[in-house]
Amino acid sequence: MNQYKDVLEREDPRVSELFNVEADTIDSGSILIEDPFPALNRLREEAPVHKGALGDLMGYEGYHFTNHLEGFPTYSAFTFAAVSKGLIDNKTFSSKAYYHLGTVAGLGESILNKSGADHRMIRGPIQPFFSPAEAQSWWNEKVIVETVETLIAKIEKKSSADLFLELCARMPVHVVSAGFGFDPDDIIPFRIALTQLNRHGIPVEQRAAAMETVRGMLGRLITERRSRPQNDIITKLVTAEVKEPDGSVRGFTDDEIIGNCTLIVLAGGGTTWRQLGITLFALLENPDQMQLFRENRALAPEVILESARWHPTDLIFPRLVEEDAELEGVALPKGAMLHLCLGSANRDPRRWDNPDAFDITRPVQRSLAFGGGPHSCLGQHVSRQEMVVAMDAVFDRLPNVRWDPDKPKGRLIGDLFARGPSALPVVFG
Numbered sequence: 001m002n003q004y005k006d007v008l009e010r011e012d013p014r015v016s017e018l019f020n021v022e023a024d025t026i027d028s029g030s031i032l033i034e035d036p037f038p039a040l041n042r043l044r045e046e047a048p049v050h051k052g053a054l055g056d057l058m059g060y061e062g063y064h065f066t067n068h069l070e071g072f073p074t075y076s077a078f079t080f081a082a083v084s085k086g087l088i089d090n091k092t093f094s095s096k097a098y099y100h101l102g103t104v105a106g107l108g109e110s111i112l113n114k115s116g117a118d119h120r121m122i123r124g125p126i127q128p129f130f131s132p133a134e135a136q137s138w139w140n141e142k143v144i145v146e147t148v149e150t151l152i153a154k155i156e157k158k159s160s161a162d163l164f165l166e167l168c169a170r171m172p173v174h175v176v177s178a179g180f181g182f183d184p185d186d187i188i189p190f191r192i193a194l195t196q197l198n199r200h201g202i203p204v205e206q207r208a209a210a211m212e213t214v215r216g217m218l219g220r221l222i223t224e225r226r227s228r229p230q231n232d233i234i235t236k237l238v239t240a241e242v243k244e245p246d247g248s249v250r251g252f253t254d255d256e257i258i259g260n261c262t263l264i265v266l267a268g269g270g271t272t273w274r275q276l277g278i279t280l281f282a283l284l285e286n287p288d289q290m291q292l293f294r295e296n297r298a299l300a301p302e303v304i305l306e307s308a309r310w311h312p313t314d315l316i317f318p319r320l321v322e323e324d325a326e327l328e329g330v331a332l333p334k335g336a337m338l339h340l341c342l343g344s345a346n347r348d349p350r351r352w353d354n355p356d357a358f359d360i361t362r363p364v365q366r367s368l369a370f371g372g373g374p375h376s377c378l379g380q381h382v383s384r385q386e387m388v389v390a391m392d393a394v395f396d397r398l399p400n401v402r403w404d405p406d407k408p409k410g411r412l413i414g415d416l417f418a419r420g421p422s423a424l425p426v427v428f429g
């Protein structure tokens with residue numbers, strides 16, 4: 001792990017370019033939205049399900065997630081009940097929507113776009129590597145603790161820092177890539193290529209070159225691990241057993257490993273940094289809540305779940321209506337696109353009192369921040385473990401951490417899919 005540590009100890013100018021919510025949003029041709037929640041609250045109170053794409057209903061016509069299928073309408077679901085049903089009934093509201101949004105063309109086939117038995121066949125053998133027990137033991141001991149320790153040791157030597165860049169951005173990409181067994185010097189180049197696969201506005205040739213880089217790096221790693229197994233996720237995948245519906249057993253093909261690793265490493269390095277940033281932002285903005293957390297540090301898992309309820313980094317996920325259906329009293333025709341607005345469902349007053357408040361003392365009730373049903377987030381336990389260890393490090397090692405009075409405070413920005421703070425400038429000591 002020492003080479004991994006060396007890489008983290010080095011300053012790397014590519015990190016600030018790669019992990020910038022505002023630039024990501026603008027470069028991908030999307031629009032910056034400061035506070036989507038007033039519009040979401042209004043739409044949810046008007047109806048559980050509306051006809052129309054989420055961006056259009058909110059008045060953001062330039063928002064590119066609002067894809068329609070030619071000749072078919074789009075609907076958007078807002079209440080906790082409607083969004084839950086949309087997630088759980090994956091037969092009627094299927095993940096084939098990802099074909100129509102260009103996700104499969106960009107990333108390749110993976111569990112994300114599969115349904116039913118096909119989905120279970122591939123996800124089943126992968127899931128054990130991401131269980132709560134593995135997150136708290138294998139992932140924690142192999143990469144999480146050392147990654148956070150290395151980053152926080154650098155930060156604590158100073159009296160101020162941008163925690164978003166110096167901790168939140170660097171930690172998850174390193175954890176997931178090291179866990180998979182990438183060479184430490186390949187971590188950032190692989191991330192650069194990954195981010196070009198699924199971004200709007202990337203020229204076709206550039207996207208093809210990025211795909212070649214991703215497939216090449218993963219292909220080499222798979223070949224190496226097939227001949228020389230190591231203690232990493234790629235080795236676990238090349239030795240895993242896949243059970244076909246007829247009961248026969250086989251290994252994963254290289255293509256299956258490549259498609260799913262592309263998805264998992266992309267998701268692993270691309271969500272937790274923003275959600276950890278949102279969690280720290282919420283505490284910095286709410287000193288009473290921060291004080292409660294300082295007094296009861298065992299609350300870290302609840303703080304993280306509350307931040308993910310209050311402001312999940314991804315507010316919307318898509319589904320395709322497979323047959324004429326009804327959702328909370330609204331008829332949806334076969335072929336329609338359905339936008340499931342998790343961000344709105346998570347603030348449904350039918351489920352939470354005073355839902356707009358960030359309140360770490362509220363009774364924990366499952367939110368939809370990590371999805372639900374068969375496609376619920378594969379990496380959620382790893383992600384939560386990373387965030388708990390990082391939060392502990394911040395509050396153990398950076399005494400009296402608070403906004404830097406000499407810098408503009410961070411703001412929560414992004415579009416409706418990838419949100420996070422603009423920056424987290426803090427002082428401590």
Ligand code: HEM
Nearest residue numbers: 111112267268271272275317369370371375377378379383
């Ligand atoms: C705070 C961080 C995270 C959030 C808020 C989040 C959220 C989500 C959500 C809402 C879904 C459901 C998508 C759908 O139903 O269409 C999902 C799926 C997924 N997530 Fe995460 N995620 C996070 C972190 C991670 C991490 C760290 C990894 C990997 C290490 C990961 C890997 C995946 C994968 C592979 C899926 C697809 C699962 C499937 O289709 O069966 N996620 N995530």
